[in-house]
Structures are given as C-alpha cells and as structure tokens.
Amino acid sequence: MGFMSWWGASNHGLDDIEWPAEEPTVTPAGTYQIRVRIVEAKDLSAISAFSLWQSITSLSWKTQVEATNDLPNVVGKVKLKRDGFPTQRRRTVVEKETSNPLWNQLFYFDEVEVEEGELAALSLTLKCVDRTRIGRDLVIGSCDLNLEAVYAEDGHELWYEWLTLTDKKGRRKGAQGAMCVCVTVLHSADDPKTHTELHDSDDDAKEELDGVAVSAYQAKDEVLETWIVKASLYSGRDLPRMDRFGKAGIDAYFSMQCGSSKIARSKTKSSRSPDWNQELILRLVVPPGKGGITSLPPIKLSLMDHDAMMRDDHIATTHVTLRELCTKPDEYKHPKWYTFYGGPREMELAYFTKMSKLAKRMNAGYVEGSAYRGRALVGFQVMKETWSNKGMRPKTNIPSVLETLGREWPCYLHTQIYSIELSQTRHVGRNVSVKLTMGLNSVKTQGEELKSEGRALGKKECYANFNVQVIPMRVPLPTPFDGPLQGQGAPDLFVGVYVGSGKGKKRIGYCRVPCRHLMPVRETFQPIKEPKTEETWKLEGWFQLHADALEDHKTGRSRRAEHAKPLGQILLRVMLQGSPVDKRNAKMMTKSELDRFMTAYDDEDEENLAEQNRETASQRQAREFEERSHRRHQKLLKETPMEARSVR
Known part of the structure; x- marks a missing residue:
C-alpha cells in the first residue's frame, strides 16, 4: 500500500477540514x-x-x-x-x-x-x-x-x-x-x-x-457533524500532595473538556503516581459555518483532586488545540508525556493560611505556572463520527506502556552562575541566593551581598557577582531519548532568586528555561564532570527575571499578574550531560527492573537495590560502576568548599 492510499484510509475525515492557509499569529x-x-x-x-x-x-x-x-x-x-x-x-x-x-x-x-x-x-x-x-x-x-x-x-x-x-x-x-x-x-x-x-x-x-x-x-x-476525540490515558507521575490526611494525600483523576461539552473524566486513584490505563471519549457536536471545528476552543486537560465534601481542586491544567491534533495526527496518536505547571507544590497544606486566588488561577491553567506539578502519559486521536464508529465506547482497561515509555535516563544538569542584576528593588545590602529546580530535584548556592550601582542609577539598582560552578544536579529524563521529541516530557528548569536568610528568606523572582532548549543532551562517559570548553555549553547569556506573583500567597494577598513584569536579569550557563551507558541501560530495562530502579531512586538506597535485582552480568557490572562513580563524586563535592569550585 502506498503512502497516499494509507493516509487516505486513516485520516478519519481530517482532510475535509478547511484550515486557514497560514499559521495563526500570536495575539x-x-x-x-x-x-x-x-x-x-x-x-x-x-x-x-x-x-x-x-x-x-x-x-x-x-x-x-x-x-x-x-x-x-x-x-x-x-x-x-x-x-x-x-x-x-x-x-x-x-x-x-x-x-x-x-x-x-x-x-x-x-x-x-x-x-x-x-x-x-x-x-x-x-x-x-x-x-x-x-x-x-x-x-x-x-x-x-x-x-x-x-x-x-x-x-x-x-x-x-x-x-x-x-x-x-x-x-x-x-x-x-x-x-x-x-x-x-x-x-x-x-x-x-x-x-x-x-x-x-x-x-x-x-x-x-x-x-x-x-x-x-x-x-x-x-x-451536523460529530467529532470524536479519543484519549488513551495511561499514567501520572510526580503529583503533589493536596490533602493533609490519607496515605497518598490525593485522590487524582484526569479530565478533558472543550467549551461547554460534556466533561470526560477518568477513574479516581489515591496515589501520587497513579496508573489509570483507560480510554476517554469526548464527543464534539460541530455545527457548520463559523462555529465549526476550526473555531472551537482548545481542549482543556486537567489533573484534579477529588474531594467528597467540597468542590474538586485543580492540581494543574494545560491545553491542546484542535488544530494541532488535526494537522499532526501521527505526532499526537502515539502516547507521550505532558507536563503540568501551576503554583508552588504543596502550598495547599500550609497551616493557618489560605491559598490565594492567583494560585488557584495558576492551577486552573490560565495564568502561567511558576512551579512543576506533575506529568501525565496520554495519546490522542481525532476522528469524524460515522456509522462504523457511532457506537464507540471507551475501554476501561488498556495495556500499560510504561515498560517502554516509562523509562528514564539519569542525566546531570551543569550550571555556572556569574552575576545578578536587580532593578526597582530595596534589597541593597541583603544576601541573595539562587535555587535551581527541575522536576522534584533542586540545588541552591550560597548567598552573596547585593551591592548598589551608585548614584547614577539610584539606590534601587543593585547587583551581585557569584562566579560559581553549581553542584551538578541529577535529572531523570523521560523517553524519548532521541529524535525531535527528545525532552518534550521533561520538566522545565526554574531558576529562583531568593533574598534574605533564615526564616526571612523569600523568592522575589524567577526565570523559566524550557527543557527543549537544552536538547540534545551531550553524551559523555563522565557526565558528572563539568565541561572544560566554552563551546560545549548549550545555553549562555542573560535571562530575564520576572517578579514572583505568589510572594504573599500565604496571606491571600498575592499580586495580580505581576509575574509578567521584569524584575532584573541573571547571567548564567546551562547544559545537560548524560552517559551513553546509562542511556543504553535505560532502553534495556524491563518493567519490573524499572519499578525497582524508581523505588531505589526515591528512597536513595541504591546499595540495597544491587542485592535485590536479577540482572545479566553486563548490566549489573555497568550499573555498579555508575553507582560507585556517583557516590565518589558526591562525597568529593561535600568535602570540597564552594569557593574551591569557583570559575573566576
């Protein structure tokens, strides 16, 4: 069968849609x-x-x-x-x-x-x-x-x-x-x-x-036309704790909706890493003319927390446009990880405080999120309803794909921080520090004093020079490891700027670096070792800092949409390195081995894992070598003071 005949047989009526000739401009x-x-x-x-x-x-x-x-x-x-x-x-x-x-x-x-x-x-x-x-x-x-x-x-x-x-x-x-x-x-x-x-x-x-x-x-x-959006929902990972009580602290379910259509939702799982493994069917009654499928609102994808006595809470929300689903069917048909962003994790659990309206808007998906709140493995398929699929019903149990798509490649994030410049601030003379967060992993630097730029720029202009090599941060990179979709399901990098010390420390601003900008990962047999040449760094330069809109969210007085205003800028270098041996081992893992690997990674007990796993001799030897190298480097970093790792 030729390509054109195959496409004509599997497009499910997508060729009948009259999309605009050009891509829509950004409003x-x-x-x-x-x-x-x-x-x-x-x-x-x-x-x-x-x-x-x-x-x-x-x-x-x-x-x-x-x-x-x-x-x-x-x-x-x-x-x-x-x-x-x-x-x-x-x-x-x-x-x-x-x-x-x-x-x-x-x-x-x-x-x-x-x-x-x-x-x-x-x-x-x-x-x-x-x-x-x-x-x-x-x-x-x-x-x-x-x-x-x-x-x-x-x-x-x-x-x-x-x-x-x-x-x-x-x-x-x-x-x-x-x-x-x-x-x-x-x-x-x-x-x-x-x-x-x-x-x-x-x-x-x-x-x-x-x-x-x-x-x-x-x-x-x-x-009238009826279009069917079928979602194959598999798993969710890294969800935050939403309730104070319960072992998991969350009753998670997944929902999708388009405009005023009937909501399609999944089963509820009491887990922060739920496995749904089911299908969702969203039927869209599409009228002819200007109100057709080309002008329907985007499909709203929401991770929700079920509450028995009160209204269900939004964990996080993202959107998928019908234009993307219809023009790129092959890309969305295969399951892939979708990342979700919102307010700071577990802020719902703060005692004697209330979550601000802006934080709820972040979780609901309208205001850009300032923290990572989980990911979900979903595949989409759009088709026109015909006599053959009119009685289609969602399957309540589909085979899991975690054995192939749930694998993770342990990589290392290398960062060099040089300088921070702040404008319109009254923090001159105070200590400023930087915290790097990517997914559930984070690392922070020591504090530096903010100095004034002088009378020419005013007292509100200040800066701080760091000139440090930050400790490498281990980041698990989900599949796919290669190709144009590499790193698409990985969480973005958030660079937070904190002012003060002790209990008075607070985040005043941040910048967000999409993970796709760090691709492809530089493969080296010593990924934990910092790069020696300037040409190997993936990103470098000044990154604009935005004010943290949730600065006062604990008192319910967070500022409206102020996160979009520039606060200053930070000069840094960023790149990701990974070992080809770890990449090959991640591709060869079975589902049982992957479960044991993830359990050991969460509990930080890699020595017990080596005794429990049943592996081939080559796999066990490669993993033990990587574990010993990782432990030696972590021990060396703890014993070496921060000043010795300076890149002045």
Whole structure:
C-alpha cells in the first residue's frame, strides 16, 4: 500500500477540514473589549424537563425532550469563560411563547486583561434557554466560540453570522435552532470596523441587511457533524500532595473538556503516581459555518483532586488545540508525556493560611505556572463520527506502556552562575541566593551581598557577582531519548532568586528555561564532570527575571499578574550531560527492573537495590560502576568548599 492510499484510509475525515492557509499569529498582550450583539433566533422549541419513556429507555432520570405542543419563553445568554477567573454573564430580556425571538441587544465585556498568546484561553458560550416558573432554566441549545479565531477574522469580528445551536449534553440529537449574532474582539490599539448605521427612515438599507441575514440562514446546511476525540490515558507521575490526611494525600483523576461539552473524566486513584490505563471519549457536536471545528476552543486537560465534601481542586491544567491534533495526527496518536505547571507544590497544606486566588488561577491553567506539578502519559486521536464508529465506547482497561515509555535516563544538569542584576528593588545590602529546580530535584548556592550601582542609577539598582560552578544536579529524563521529541516530557528548569536568610528568606523572582532548549543532551562517559570548553555549553547569556506573583500567597494577598513584569536579569550557563551507558541501560530495562530502579531512586538506597535485582552480568557490572562513580563524586563535592569550585 502506498503512502497516499494509507493516509487516505486513516485520516478519519481530517482532510475535509478547511484550515486557514497560514499559521495563526500570536495575539498581542493588553486590554481587550468584547462586544456581543444577539440579534434573533429561529426554530426554537420548548423543553420538557422529564419524559417517562426516555427515562425508561435511557435508564436515567436526567432527561430533557422537546415539548411539541408548547412554545418556549426564550432568554439569550452570553458567558465569557476564562480558566481560573470568574465567569462573566450577560442575558437578554424574555421573549414569551415564541420560536423566533427578536432581541437585538448589545453587550460589552470591558477591561479584559490578556497575556501574549493567551486569547485562545478565552471562550464565548452563547445559549438559548427556556425560562420556567419553577426550577432553573432549561437549555434549548448552545454554541461555543474561540475568541482567538474571531480575532483572526477580517475586522476582528463575526458580522450577522448565523450559528447553529446544539445540545452539548447529548440528550437531544440534531440542530436545536439557530442564533444570529455579531461578535467583535478589539485590542486597545485596534480601531473598530465601520458599518452602515441603520436609522428608522432607512428602510432600504434595513431590507438589504435583513435579506443578507435571512439568505445566509436559509443557505446554511443544517447537517451536523460529530467529532470524536479519543484519549488513551495511561499514567501520572510526580503529583503533589493536596490533602493533609490519607496515605497518598490525593485522590487524582484526569479530565478533558472543550467549551461547554460534556466533561470526560477518568477513574479516581489515591496515589501520587497513579496508573489509570483507560480510554476517554469526548464527543464534539460541530455545527457548520463559523462555529465549526476550526473555531472551537482548545481542549482543556486537567489533573484534579477529588474531594467528597467540597468542590474538586485543580492540581494543574494545560491545553491542546484542535488544530494541532488535526494537522499532526501521527505526532499526537502515539502516547507521550505532558507536563503540568501551576503554583508552588504543596502550598495547599500550609497551616493557618489560605491559598490565594492567583494560585488557584495558576492551577486552573490560565495564568502561567511558576512551579512543576506533575506529568501525565496520554495519546490522542481525532476522528469524524460515522456509522462504523457511532457506537464507540471507551475501554476501561488498556495495556500499560510504561515498560517502554516509562523509562528514564539519569542525566546531570551543569550550571555556572556569574552575576545578578536587580532593578526597582530595596534589597541593597541583603544576601541573595539562587535555587535551581527541575522536576522534584533542586540545588541552591550560597548567598552573596547585593551591592548598589551608585548614584547614577539610584539606590534601587543593585547587583551581585557569584562566579560559581553549581553542584551538578541529577535529572531523570523521560523517553524519548532521541529524535525531535527528545525532552518534550521533561520538566522545565526554574531558576529562583531568593533574598534574605533564615526564616526571612523569600523568592522575589524567577526565570523559566524550557527543557527543549537544552536538547540534545551531550553524551559523555563522565557526565558528572563539568565541561572544560566554552563551546560545549548549550545555553549562555542573560535571562530575564520576572517578579514572583505568589510572594504573599500565604496571606491571600498575592499580586495580580505581576509575574509578567521584569524584575532584573541573571547571567548564567546551562547544559545537560548524560552517559551513553546509562542511556543504553535505560532502553534495556524491563518493567519490573524499572519499578525497582524508581523505588531505589526515591528512597536513595541504591546499595540495597544491587542485592535485590536479577540482572545479566553486563548490566549489573555497568550499573555498579555508575553507582560507585556517583557516590565518589558526591562525597568529593561535600568535602570540597564552594569557593574551591569557583570559575573566576
């Protein structure tokens, strides 16, 4: 079978998607204004909250069906959702007993602060609900819009666009009507697109505009598509402790959601290294036109902690765009590690304090995280629902892949720190130190005094010269060890700057170095030995420091979005080194050997591990040689003072 015939047989309808010709540009940071005009709706039906026949056939009491003999009391609702932020809501007046309501109401969402490239994290949900006298309103249909896709349109708007409404919960099939809307997303530096103003006397212009809207609605193909996002969820690692009680301190589960779709979630595991080994199915009802799959919000991937008495807590969150899943199916089909970032680990366990709102927003995935909070092994597959896969159900037990994808290559991070410069600070004369954190491993330096730059730069400008070679830090690098995806599942490097000493020490800023920038790993038979030539260093130069937004999170008074402001800069060199022998041994490990290796690594008891393992003679000899070399070097580093390792 040729390549083209194989691709045509396995693309699952991905060729039918009309993506933009060019890659989407990064949306600028700043203040945005979102205008939503709800004009009218067509072909809406009243909703009955309960149906005995459907309850019997579906074995569920939560049923909703169309009430064919009634007309709905329609209310249009708009929700602006941002992960970690309160949802902003707007609603229209009630149009009583009509299937074709006419509102023509305009709503504004002002002063929406967005970081660079983060407009995709905002989604707009439009709903038509049937207002009832008793109980809550029943949703007739809804539609989701990704504001980044709207901003990419001509004039940054959708002008008199008909959006098909569907039941996202899957209780009613097919289209539930349509809504005509105008949505505009404007940056503070953008000028709104001018349109012809319609007055009462301008009947011709009204008729022309109404004719365009009606023709667009009539020409709309109401054949809905359903897309299936299948996630093969295997394992999670390095999750933080979320509760004070319990052996594991966490009841972890994995969830994914796209807009207002029904959430797909996994089983709950009481472990900080859970093994789920199951599939998740997320069904997306995709309406035609501008509200299609090309403009749906990103898929939200969340690690959650289940609480029996209170609301479930976010451990950490990341996003995967549908564009990436559809344009690179082979890359996402195979399982790989996804890293999750949020607030400082185990800050939920601090006594007599409360976690700040900004920390919760970090864990919810909107604000950029300042600490590593775990990783998950997942594979994704996107396909269009057809008659052959319409009855697809997720498998509750799939074979584990940890034997091949759970292996780790022990590498060493080498760092040389030269100087730190701080601006707009009052810490002159105090000690400053640096802490390097990568995953669950960390190492810190001794303190140096912050000196003033002089009157020309003012008292708030200061610096400190370190000129030290930091102790090499052992970092386990997950698979794959080679190729373009090398280091993709490894945690990023966080360089934290601390001021003060003793109990008064606090982190004032940090910089984040993605692990992919440290790839490929330099292979050497003595990875713990520092490089001798300047050309071997992977990264070097000045790295910008950002203020720590969670400086006062223990008192609940953390600063809003201040982590994005520059604080100063740090001059350093960074690189990763690994032994080809360790790399080969990691590839040859079986699952049982890997479990024993990880247990020994966590307990720091490598001598007992050597007596328990059953290995071949060559593997045992290579491992024992590496263990002896590692112990000798660690002993030498402890006996050698910091000044002797200076690189002045």
